[in-house]
Amino acid sequence: METFVAGLHAFLVAPFLDMVSLPDFLLQVIWEGFVSGILYALIALGFVLIYKASAVFNFAQGIMVVFAALVLVSLFDLGVPAWLALIITIAVMGLLALSVERLVLRKLVNQHEAILLMATIGLTLVLKGAGQLVFGGEPKSMITEELGFSTGSSDWEVFDGIVIFQHIDIAAAVIAIIMVAVLGVFFSKTRIGRALRAVADDHQAALSVGISLNQIWAIVWFASGIVALVTGIMWGARSDVSFALEIIALKALAVLILGGFTSVPGAIVGGLIVGIGEKLFEVYWGPMFGGGVEAWFAYVLALIFLLFRPQGMFGERHIERV
Amino acid sequence: MFYREAGQFKTTYEADQAMLPIAQDRVGLLLILLIAFAAIPLLASDFFISSIMIPFLVFALAAVGLNILMGYAGQLSLGTGAFMGVGAYACYKLATLFPDLNILIVVFLSGFFAAGIGVIFGLPSLRIKGLYLAITTLAAQFFLEWCFIRIGWLYNYNDSGAIEVPQRMLFGLAITGPHATPITRYLVILTIVAIMTLVAANVLRGRIGRSWMMIRDMDIAAELMGIRPLFSKLSAFAFSSYYCGVAGALMVFFWLGSAEVESFDINHSFLIMFMVIIGGMGSLAGCFMGAAFIWVLPVILRAIPSAFELNILAATMEHISSIIIGALIIFFLIVEPHGLARLWRVGKEKLRTWPFPYAT
Numbered sequence: 160m161e162t163f164v165a166g167l168h169a170f171l172v173a174p175f176l177d178m179v180s181l182p183d184f185l186l187q188v189i190w191e192g193f194v195s196g197i198l199y200a201l202i203a204l205g206f207v208l209i210y211k212a213s214a215v216f217n218f219a220q221g222i223m224v225v226f227a228a229l230v231l232v233s234l235f236d237l238g239v240p241a242w243l244a245l246i247i248t249i250a251v252m253g254l255l256a257l258s259v260e261r262l263v264l265r266k267l268v269n270q271h272e273a274i275l276l277m278a279t280i281g282l283t284l285v286l287k288g289a290g291q292l293v294f295g296g297e298p299k300s301m302i303t304e305e306l307g308f309s310t311g312s313s314d315w316e317v318f319d320g321i322v323i324f325q326h327i328d329i330a331a332a333v334i335a336i337i338m339v340a341v342l343g344v345f346f347s348k349t350r351i352g353r354a355l356r357a358v359a360d361d362h363q364a365a366l367s368v369g370i371s372l373n374q375i376w377a378i379v380w381f382a383s384g385i386v387a388l389v390t391g392i393m394w395g396a397r398s399d400v401s402f403a404l405e406i407i408a409l410k411a412l413a414v415l416i417l418g419g420f421t422s423v424p425g426a427i428v429g430g431l432i433v434g435i436g437e438k439l440f441e442v443y444w445g446p447m448f449g450g451g452v453e454a455w456f457a458y459v460l461a462l463i464f465l466l467f468r469p470q471g472m473f474g475e476r477h478i479e480r481v
Numbered sequence: 482m483f484y485r486e487a488g489q490f491k492t493t494y495e496a497d498q499a500m501l502p503i504a505q506d507r508v509g510l511l512l513i514l515l516i517a518f519a520a521i522p523l524l525a526s527d528f529f530i531s532s533i534m535i536p537f538l539v540f541a542l543a544a545v546g547l548n549i550l551m552g553y554a555g556q557l558s559l560g561t562g563a564f565m566g567v568g569a570y571a572c573y574k575l576a577t578l579f580p581d582l583n584i585l586i587v588v589f590l591s592g593f594f595a596a597g598i599g600v601i602f603g604l605p606s607l608r609i610k611g612l613y614l615a616i617t618t619l620a621a622q623f624f625l626e627w628c629f630i631r632i633g634w635l636y637n638y639n640d641s642g643a644i645e646v647p648q649r650m651l652f653g654l655a656i657t658g659p660h661a662t663p664i665t666r667y668l669v670i671l672t673i674v675a676i677m678t679l680v681a682a683n684v685l686r687g688r689i690g691r692s693w694m695m696i697r698d699m700d701i702a703a704e705l706m707g708i709r710p711l712f713s714k715l716s717a718f719a720f721s722s723y724y725c726g727v728a729g730a731l732m733v734f735f736w737l738g739s740a741e742v743e744s745f746d747i748n749h750s751f752l753i754m755f756m757v758i759i760g761g762m763g764s765l766a767g768c769f770m771g772a773a774f775i776w777v778l779p780v781i782l783r784a785i786p787s788a789f790e791l792n793i794l795a796a797t798m799e800h801i802s803s804i805i806i807g808a809l810i811i812f813f814l815i816v817e818p819h820g821l822a823r824l825w826r827v828g829k830e831k832l833r834t835w836p837f838p839y840a841t
Contacts, residue, residue: 216612266815272612273557274818277758277810280751284807292800409747412616420612454627458620462605465617469609 174443186322188442189435194328196434197335198397201390202411203418203426204339205383210420211359212379213264216272218279221408222286223384227252228301228391228400229294235302244302252384260377268372287402298403301395331393338389339427342382346423351378359421413457417464422473433457484832500682517671522664531663531736537776538667538674539732544756544768545681546724551754552762553685554717555697556606557614560621561725561753566745567625568595568726569733570635573644576734577637584649584657588673588730595726596719598625603718607711610700622747629742643741646734657734666735673731677724682765684720693717694763759813761820770821778806 178185202220209217230251234244263278314321346352357365358375366372394404414433418425437456445452484505491497501507521534547561572591576584602621606614629635636644648658655661656669684690692713695703704710733740752775760771782802817824831838 263811263815267818270814270818273551273762274758274814276557276612276615277755278814280755281807281810281814284803284810286807288800288803288805288807292797292804406747409619412619416613416616448631451627451631455620455623458617458623462617462620465605465609465613469613 169447170444177443183322188438190322190324190328192435192438193431194325194331194397194434195438196431197332198390198394198430199411199414199434200427200430201335201338201386201393202408203414203430204342204423205386205390206411206415207418207421207423207426208342208379208383208386212355213358213376214272215264215275215279216420217383218276219282219286220383220387220411221405222283222290222402223252223255223387224391224394224408225400225402225404226255226286226290226391227384227388228395228404229290229299231388231392232299232302232395232400233294236299241302248388249385252388253381256377256380256384259380260373264376265373283405287405291402298399298401300399301392325397327393327396331396334389334393335427338386339423342423351375355379410457413461416461419470419473425473428473433460436460484829486833500686514675517675518668522668527663530667533777533780535663535667535670535736536732537772538670539728539736540753540756540776541769541772542674542677542731543725543728543753544760544772545678545765546721546728547753548757548760548762548765548768549681549685549693549724550717550721551757552764552767553690553697554693554714554721555610555700556603556714556717557611558618558721559615559747559750559754560602560618560625562745562747562749563622563625564595564599564722564725565729565732565749566629566742567598567722568592568729569740569745570629570644571595571726572730572734573646574635574637576647576649580647584651584734585669585673588727588734591730592723592726595729596723599718599722599725600715603715603722606714606718619747622750626742626746629745641741643739644733645739659738661735670731670735673727677727678765681724685765689713689716689720755810759810759820761822764820764822766825767820767822770825774821775806778809782806 202224205220205223206217209215209220227248231244231248234247235241239247259282263282267275267278314323344352346356354365354370355375355378357368357370358372362372365375391400391404394407398404410433411430414426414429416429417432418427418429437453440456441453484503486503486505489502489504491502496502501510521530525534543561543565546564547558550556550558568591571594572587575582575587575591579587598621602618605617609617630642636642639645646657648655648660650656651669654665656665685693692703692708693716695706695708696710696713696717700710703713729745732744737744756771756775757768758771759774760769761767779802782805783798786798813820
């Protein structure tokens with residue numbers, strides 16, 4: 160009984176006491192979580208874009224992030240100026256989008272969702288093999304400064320302590336917010352954005368009013384390619400550009416569950432919840448489990464959440480009929 | 482001409498409900514079994530048996546397990562690798578805790594642990610389906626992987642963190658451990674896989690299997706017709722995980738000899754999912770075809786450079802084969818989304834009417 164009470168205390172009370180006793184450290188942890196949450200959210204955003212328009216669950220989003228970052232860095236290493244490398248990389252992502260639409264999606268219209276998922280896993284294998292073949296497997300460092308980002312950090316004195324903000328993290332947060340705003344305007348105000356939403360609502364109805372599915376699909380893949388590039392730059396600036404990013408990108412799947420597959424705000428809020436929750440859990444509860452809980456926290460959180468709200472936070476509730 | 486059921490009359494209900502109603506199918510299956518049980522052990526080299534046939538059988542069994550869940554019960558799962566791991570670690574713990582227990586019993590018992598874990602992680606399937614469910618099974622994958630690393634008790638606090646297979650005898654022959662010959666290991670695995678496939682085939686065409694298929698085709702309609710979704714979905718998870726667990730135990734005990742967490746990572750889950758999809762969802766024969774295709778293809782690809790005396794680095798070849806396999810998977814999905822099993826069925830239909838294609 161005593162050990163049980165002690166365990167309960169260690170699990171339910173002690174972590175909060177830790178949080179209150181060192182508020183500056185808590186703020187630092189929350190900030191770290193916030194930043195990684197933004198990055199999860201960016202990956203999830205790429206998923207959502209494609210899922211909304213084509214009901215394809217794009218497993219290759221993670222490898223697209225790595226691929227885009229690798230193209231950018233390798234071009235720079237070859238002596239191409241940073242701004243030109245950026246433009247060429249965007250062009251490469253556009254080419255990728257076109258060829259995916261042309262060679263894969265167009266032929267798999269109306270197939271079972273598991274088959275579409277498998278096709279994107281096949282695409283993952285192709286991109287991974289090609290990336291390693293062309294760029295080599297070893298990690299590369301991101302060209303942060305050349306792209307005009309500051310690599311310094313600022314301190315903020317609060318609660319008799321210091322919270323450190325990396326400039327690149329602040330830039331990531333700002334860019335993510337801008338990107339979501341731009342996407343929001345794009346979806347609701349532009350002609351193509353409205354066509355996109357029409358396709359998402361009903362493929363056949365969209366076709367019958369003259370919207371070209373193929374064109375829309377190429378555009379969303381291009382858009383999520385650009386999202387992947389931005390994510391790759393941000394993430395690459397925090398750690399190296401390597402294929403290990405791919406596994407981290409899988410966490411965006413848990414974010415998707417929390418937010419709902421079709422919701423842009425859901426991706427952002429879900430990303431922040433996963434990012435912050437994961438860091439807090441790792442720092443304050445992790446030692447109880449022997450550490451490394453970051454690997455599964457997001458998924459288990461998503462699993463428990465789904466038991467109570469199967470459609471995610473912002474997902475649409477479907478009424479099923481026979 | 483050769484493959485035709487004309488003249489084969491069924492005069493009893495038993496004959497009508499037989500698993501293979503056509504005589505040619507029975508002969509074909511017997512031939513395959515004969516080749517597998519007699520010809521391969523007698524003629525094939527040790528290399529062929531231990532690096533092609535044994536892994537092929539292990540993966541085929543795991544694919545059967547996943548196919549039960551995905552192809553028959555319609556529940557997507559990405560946690561196959563972890564369920565195999567549960568079977569393997571349970572088998573290791575049982576074998577070291579009860580050294581006198583017959584190893585075959587241990588293997589079959591370890592499947593029950595995987596089944597139990599499978600039911601727990603199958604619980605969300607009662608509320609969610611499709612891709613959402615697939616992602617929650619990722620929770621199983623990563624959580625169990627973490628357990629395999631952090632819980633030292635599972636691998637008896639080895640310094641290496643790996644599980645080493647102890648030697649076990651059956652009828653005076655070493656069947657596991659370093660002294661077991663490939664042929665004995667192959668025959669043990671083959672027997673287990675053959676029996677378990679037979680059981681699966683019969684469960685699938687029985688009452689439980691039919692209720693799984695009803696759930697797959699439309700779960701609400703099935704519920705209205707009196708199928709209990711709770712029981713059906715969870716039994717599908719239990720059955721499937723049992724098969725995956727036994728496959729995992731076989732993989733470590735009869736193929737690898739020792740294993741670490743990497744043997745059960747998410748890439749294995751994908752590998753087995755590929756086998757099921759390439760082979761054909763909802764087909765047992767497809768599991769074997771898919772496993773053969775996905776396992777043998779990279780082996781052949783790796784052998785190509787040395788056959789043509791090309792000087793390609795092993796790592797480069799690895800990347801090239803990754804590209805080729807990825808492209809082939811996409812190609813297959815486009816050409817025949819229902820897998821190799823469907824191609825086989827189409828071929829059989831053609832054979833029935835040959836040489837008069839319009840004579841039905």
